[in-house]
Amino acid sequence: MDIKSLLHERAQVEYANWSHECDAVTVLGESPPRVFVKSDLPLLRERFTLAHEYAHIQLPWHVGTINCHINAAPASEEYSVAAVAGSQEREANEFASRLLTPDRWLSPIAKSLPSFERSAMQDALDTLASAQVSAQAGLIALSRHLLPGHAFFIDQSFAISRGTSWPGRTPLSDGEIEQYLERSIAVEEFAHQGRVIFWALTSESTEPWLPSQVNPGDDRTPHQVLISCCMRVFGDGLAKSKAMSINGVVGGLINDSDLHWHESAIISVVRRRIEAKEDLKGILADHEFAIYLEKKAQVIVQRRSSSLP
Numbered sequence: 306m307d308i309k310s311l312l313h314e315r316a317q318v319e320y321a322n323w324s325h326e327c328d329a330v331t332v333l334g335e336s337p338p339r340v341f342v343k344s345d346l347p348l349l350r351e352r353f354t355l356a357h358e359y360a361h362i363q364l365p366w367h368v369g370t371i372n373c374h375i376n377a378a379p380a381s382e383e384y385s386v387a388a389v390a391g392s393q394e395r396e397a398n399e400f401a402s403r404l405l406t407p408d409r410w411l412s413p414i415a416k417s418l419p420s421f422e423r424s425a426m427q428d429a430l431d432t433l434a435s436a437q438v439s440a441q442a443g444l445i446a447l448s449r450h451l452l453p454g455h456a457f458f459i460d461q462s463f464a465i466s467r468g469t470s471w472p473g474r475t476p477l478s479d480g481e482i483e484q485y486l487e488r489s490i491a492v493e494e495f496a497h498q499g500r501v502i503f504w505a506l507t508s509e510s511t512e513p514w515l516p517s518q519v520n521p522g523d524d525r526t527p528h529q530v531l532i533s534c535c536m537r538v539f540g541d542g543l544a545k546s547k548a549m550s551i552n553g554v555v556g557g558l559i560n561d562s563d564l565h566w567h568e569s570a571i572i573s574v575v576r577r578r579i580e581a582k583e584d585l586k587g588i589l590a591d592h593e594f595a596i597y598l599e600k601k602a603q604v605i606v607q608r609r610s611s612s613l614p
């Protein structure tokens with residue numbers, strides 16, 4: 306990705322030197338917009354910064370003069386409920402990540418990783434390095450495409466796939482990382498772009514696949530099952546609105562259907578997302594909720610395979 310040319314087409318770019326903690330400044334009020342970039346940034350950081358400033362220009366709701374201190378870490382916290390501050394910066398990081406390591410390019414790489422296999426991951430990392438993004442930015446992007454259960458550690462930071470247990474707030478201490486690795490099922494160490502990284506597999510993706518809860522004669526739709534769960538847990542008055550909220554959680558996943566998750570991964574991620582919602586998590590205790598999840602995941606997978614060209 307020739308990000309330099311791309312940015313030059315849309316903005317007036319100047320390199321300058323300053324002493325304060327700021328990688329770039331974008332002035333959006335002018336036409337064309339102006340971008341000031343700190344002149345002594347390391348190459349990969351400069352590339353990510355240019356893509357990040359390009360994001361501010363392309364995202365129409367970003368306005369004003371924006372001082373950017375680029376740090377790839379917030380992108381790894383995008384799914385954390387704790388990440389609230391600086392949504393423009395988070396959005397620009399996310400945009401930059403998807404521009405420099407596009408989903409269409411990464412998705413086949415992730416699919417070539419059949420399981421926890423060292424040589425396959427080594428190949429994936431080698432390919433990832435060709436995108437010319439920092440090791441951390443690359444791992445954050447790769448994690449978006451992996452099934453639940455994968456975690457990468459690099460220095461005091463990390464990147465995890467969705468639905469994977471959260472290692473803690475960065476910067477992580479050595480002890481926190483060690484504890485996490487000890488709890489993991491398997492760990493591999495790699496040298497990647499001049500850094501040492503750890504790749505861990507946690508229990509999420511290898512939990513034994515429970516036998517189906519669905520009776521062969523049960524021809525209820527997922528929605529019918531969900532409504533009866535909600536009536537038992539939340540009462541008749543709230544059942545419909547709670548069911549809609551749960552549908553919203555699942556709906557967010559359907560939008561990610563290019564991730565090609567299998568049914569158990571979908572179920573595991575939906576469970577985790579609902580667990581994080583105080584107003585909904587009561588539903589997890591209902592004896593038929595597992596049936597709803599199983600039926601719903603089947604529908605998602607079937608719909609996906611029938612919509613493929």
Ligand SMILES: [Zn+2]
Nearest residue numbers: 371373394397
């Ligand atoms: Zn910014």
